[in-house]
Amino acid sequence: MTAKSTTKPQILYSCYYSRSREGENFIPEHVFSYQISGEMIASDSKNTYTSKEGDFRFSRRNHLAKFVKIPPEGGEFKTISLFLDQEILREISAEYNFKINKKTDSEAMISLAPNPLYKSFMESLISYLEVEQENNEALFHLKIKEAVHLLLKVNPELKDILFDFNEPGKIDLEAFMNKNFHFNVHLTRFAYLTGRSLATFKRDFQKVFQETPGKWLLNKRLQEAYYLINQGRPPSEVYIGVGFEDLSHFSFSFKKKFGIVPSSLFSK
Missing domain, CATH: 1.10.10.60 (Homeodomain-like)
Known part of the structure; x- marks a missing residue:
């Protein structure tokens, strides 16, 4: 297994040569991901989600999920994932006055329909991620903000998820x-x-x-x-x-x- 990430892992390029599972089953931040090759199977307490080569997905923060990463036969499992942390989202919310219209209870993961804007954006990241990551935090901060605006343009319904800063309430x-x-x-x-x-x-x-x-x-x-x-x-x-x-x-x-x-x- 090899993985490259920023000092603060806001953007992660992952490459696995063999089937693997994640450790802790918790999604702490929203994640925008592109499946370059291989297959990922995720499951929460209700549903199973499958991402194959060329798929885009949005994983919602504060959800429990298990992940299995499966490389293609004779190949590598590869993904690019952008972690949309709360600090950057609050910054965007304040700058553009983005507010939620209603609270949503969507699933842990959302499949995003293929879009040429998504694909060109993700492919543009590869060259950044394949070189030394030192001193690139400012650049990656801008790329995360770009990703958020891209998500809002293509999937505007995500606004009520991205800018919901409420913490979990007391439940049964x-x-x-x-x-x-x-x-x-x-x-x-x-x-x-x-x-x-x-x-x-x-x-x-x-x-x-x-x-x-x-x-x-x-x-x-x-x-x-x-x-x-x-x-x-x-x-x-x-x-x-x-x-x-x-x-x-x-x-x-x-x-x-x-x-x-x-x-x-x-x-x-």
Whole structure:
């Protein structure tokens, strides 16, 4: 795997030679992406999204999603992604008086129809990204602003997403956790997405589940893993799907809880 990025990774050119998965399953900023080659499959708690060569996508901030990057046969997985951080968006909002008309509840990812303006813009970035990135922050700042204006020109409906600076409000903790326990994120992320401080999240969690978040997440993920393996899914697939980072830690925890290693259950 190779990756080149700015000092502050606002624009990222990624190249992968083998199938890979992301680490933490959280989208902290809006992302405008171009799939140069290969395929990316993303999934949230409701939908699966597929991006193929030549596709453009918009990933929405403050969403949980899992990503699998698949290179073409004998080739490389390549993407360009622009991270539209809140500081730049606030700057544009103040300069042009962009305000949202209504709050939207769109999906984690939005497929953007092919457009020659998108393609020429993304291709123009490649030469910048293939050279040394040092001292290019001012240039990339301008390119991010250009990308935002381009998105607004081609997809004006994105304005109500781009300039919505509201943070997540307090929501039903039990429903959210039962729906999203399999995402590999830190407790601070779960707390933030449910509209709570970490301390309040832990306190409310204890009231709802009568257990600490760490213990509940471990048991919930192991129970789900047991069910999936018992249904014929291989442990090497299951452990990532239920939120574990490491296969050896998963196997150790599984045996401690159920008295057998995952492979034993799979081979039955």
